[in-house]
Amino acid sequence: MADPMKIRANLAGDTTEVKVLMSHEMETGQRKDAQGKVIPAWFIQNVTATWNGKTVLSAEWGPAIAKNPFLSFRFKGGARGDKVQVNWVDNRGDKRSDEATIA
Amino acid sequence: MRQRIRAAVAVAGFACAVPLALAQGSATEEIEKYRQALQDGNPADLWEMRGEGLWRTPAGPKKATLEQCDLGKGPGVVKGAYAELPRYFADAGRVMDLETRLVWCRVTLQGLSEADAKKNPYGSSNRKSDNEALVAYVTSQSRGIPMNVRLDNPQMKEAFALGEKIFYFRGGPHDFACATCHGEDGKRIRLQDLPNLTAKAGAQKGYSTWPAYRVSQGELRTFQWRLNDCFRQQRFPELEFASPASIALTTFLAYNANGAPFDAPAIKR
Numbered sequence: 001m002a003d004p005m006k007i008r009a010n011l012a013g014d015t016t017e018v019k020v021l022m023s024h025e026m027e028t029g030q031r032k033d034a035q036g037k038v039i040p041a042w043f044i045q046n047v048t049a050t051w052n053g054k055t056v057l058s059a060e061w062g063p064a065i066a067k068n069p070f071l072s073f074r075f076k077g078g079a080r081g082d083k084v085q086v087n088w089v090d091n092r093g094d095k096r097s098d099e100a101t102i103a
Numbered sequence: 104m105r106q107r108i109r110a111a112v113a114v115a116g117f118a119c120a121v122p123l124a125l126a127q128g129s130a131t132e133e134i135e136k137y138r139q140a141l142q143d144g145n146p147a148d149l150w151e152m153r154g155e156g157l158w159r160t161p162a163g164p165k166k167a168t169l170e171q172c173d174l175g176k177g178p179g180v181v182k183g184a185y186a187e188l189p190r191y192f193a194d195a196g197r198v199m200d201l202e203t204r205l206v207w208c209r210v211t212l213q214g215l216s217e218a219d220a221k222k223n224p225y226g227s228s229n230r231k232s233d234n235e236a237l238v239a240y241v242t243s244q245s246r247g248i249p250m251n252v253r254l255d256n257p258q259m260k261e262a263f264a265l266g267e268k269i270f271y272f273r274g275g276p277h278d279f280a281c282a283t284c285h286g287e288d289g290k291r292i293r294l295q296d297l298p299n300l301t302a303k304a305g306a307q308k309g310y311s312t313w314p315a316y317r318v319s320q321g322e323l324r325t326f327q328w329r330l331n332d333c334f335r336q337q338r339f340p341e342l343e344f345a346s347p348a349s350i351a352l353t354t355f356l357a358y359n360a361n362g363a364p365f366d367a368p369a370i371k372r
Contacts, residue, residue, distance in 0.1 A: 006148050023149045025228055025321075067321040070144025 007100035009084045016078030016102055018049065020071040020086050028063040044069065046089045051075065052082055078102050131296050134372050147239060147316040147368035150323040154240025157233055163213025172208035174201070174241065185245035186365050189354045191258045198262045200353045202327055203345040205237050224344045225328050228321065238314055238325045245365045250311060252358045259354065266355025269348060270300075275338040284336075285309075300356065307363030310356050315369040323368060326353065 003023035010017050022044065029041025041063055049057040056075040071086075078084070080102055087097040158169045158181075174184035175192065189200040195207055202224070209220040226232030254260050273280040284292065285300040299305040313326040327344065330352060334342040342349050 003149060003153060006152055019144065021144055021146055021148055023146075068146035068149060070141075070146070072144065 002094055002096040005086055005088075005096060005098040007084065007086055007098055009078070009100045009102045011078055011080055011102050015074050015076055016051070016082075016084070017074045018072070018084055018086070018100075020049075022069050022071070022088060022096075024067065024069065024088075024090065026063065026065055026067045026069065030063075042090065042092060044088045044090045046087075047071065048087045049073070050085045050087075051078055056084075130294050137372065138370055141318065141370050145316055145368070145370045146321075147314070147323050147370060150236050150239035150314075150316075151243045151368060152240075153231075154236035154238070154243075157237055158240055163209065163215045165212065165214035167212045167214070169205075169208055169212060169237075171212060172205070174204055181241055181244040183245055183248045185242045186248040186250050187252060189252065189259075189262065189350055189357060191256050198258050198350055198354060200327075200345075200350045200357075201238060201241060202234060202325070203350055205234065205241075206345055221344055225324070225331070226322065235314070235323050235325055235328075239323055239368050242314055242365070242367055246367070247364050250307070250357065250360045250363050250365055252354070252361055254358060262351045262354040263358055265348075265351035266353070269352050270355055277338055279337045281333065281337070284333075300359070303359075306356065306359035310360035311363040311366050312369040312371070314367055315371040317371055319372055326356075 005023070006021040008019045024044050025042055026044065027039055027042040029038065031039045033039055043063045043065065044061050047057070047059040047061060048055055057073050061069075082102045083099050084102060085097060085099045087095065089095045158172075161168050171178045173179075173192075173194075174181060175187055175190045176182075176184050185201055188204070189198050191198050192204065192207075199207065206217065206220040209215045210217055223230060223232045224234045226235050254263055270281045273283070277283075280286075282301065284290070284297050285305070288299045288302065288305075290297040290299075298309045300309050310326065313329055314323055316322070317324050327349065330349065331342050331344075334340070342352075
């Protein structure tokens with residue numbers, strides 16, 4: 001199973017800023033191993049974020065995103081104590097969901 | 104190289120607040136800007152998190168956590184412990200650096216064999232290292248605390264003297280010492296500026312910014328790893344993990360960093 005994400009969510013004025021670190025190899029499918037064999041592509045494909053159950057971000061990712069990706073985004077609204085949930089699914093069907101409380 | 108390019112793409116795509124600096128300037132300045140751009144989302148945090156989990160989770164034949172591990176400031180005190188390491192431990196009767204002490208705690212508290220506790224000190228993506236994660240967690244608890252290694256007993260003085268000797272010892276096919284590459288200002292090899300570890304500023308920065316997430320490797324690397332890789336660059340035999348030579352060299356370099364606020368886990372190119 002994938003390692004947990006690290007999520008920080010902070011309210012500034014009427015906007016919530018969310019910063020997420022994800023643990024993922026993000027293999028491009030372009031590299032070869034020491035034996036010359038192509039290392040199969042393996043990357044996060046879909047990312048969503050919800051605030052109190054409502055989707056605030058939905059993204060499609062590809063192999064051009066770096067290993068252990070860092071994602072930062074803002075949305076209008078949010079209150080201290082509210083939950084922000086981030087979810088990803090990779091091209092192998094592996095998934096991960098983690099949650100943070102807005103501070 | 105490939106990963107560096109990919110990292111830059113990710114920064115451009117997602118860390119919108121951070122402009123990609125493509126202005127003129129020396130390679131060092133550019134690497135420094137790049138480092139700062141990545142600072143906020145430093146993946147080293149992922150290692151810290153995993154390390155804290157390992158610290159608090161019962162493991163080994165004794166099913167014990169590491170929470171009672173004495174890193175020198177008393178059982179269970181992690182805050183500020185790394186800034187005072189290496190130090191002499193009376194229970195072990197010798198000088199230990201962080202990694203040696205972690206091996207000690209995993210053996211005495213968790214019941215691991217010494218060989219098992221020393222296994223896999225430097226990980227890769229499909230072989231994660233518990234050592235690197237634990238080091239990331241413990242060192243993170245000294246962030247901002249000035250380095251304060253004390254040569255307050257004969258064993259520490261001896262370790263320092265041995266470390267100093269190793270630093271200036273020339274040998275190998277190139278007749279190199281650490282000091283050959285790290286003894287003068289303004290030297291570089293390939294594209295990398297070589298820090299002068301014999302001057303206060305270089306010695307402080309060179310020690311207090313490890314461990315670090317190496318973007319070019321996609322891994323968190325410890326100071327021990329840095330020493331190992333420099334042994335390799337020097338074409339010396341492998342520096343054995345947690346060996347007296349490794350502890351001595353670390354003692355010498357850590358003492359020379361005294362006074363510097365500890366500033367890691369960091370991020371490096």
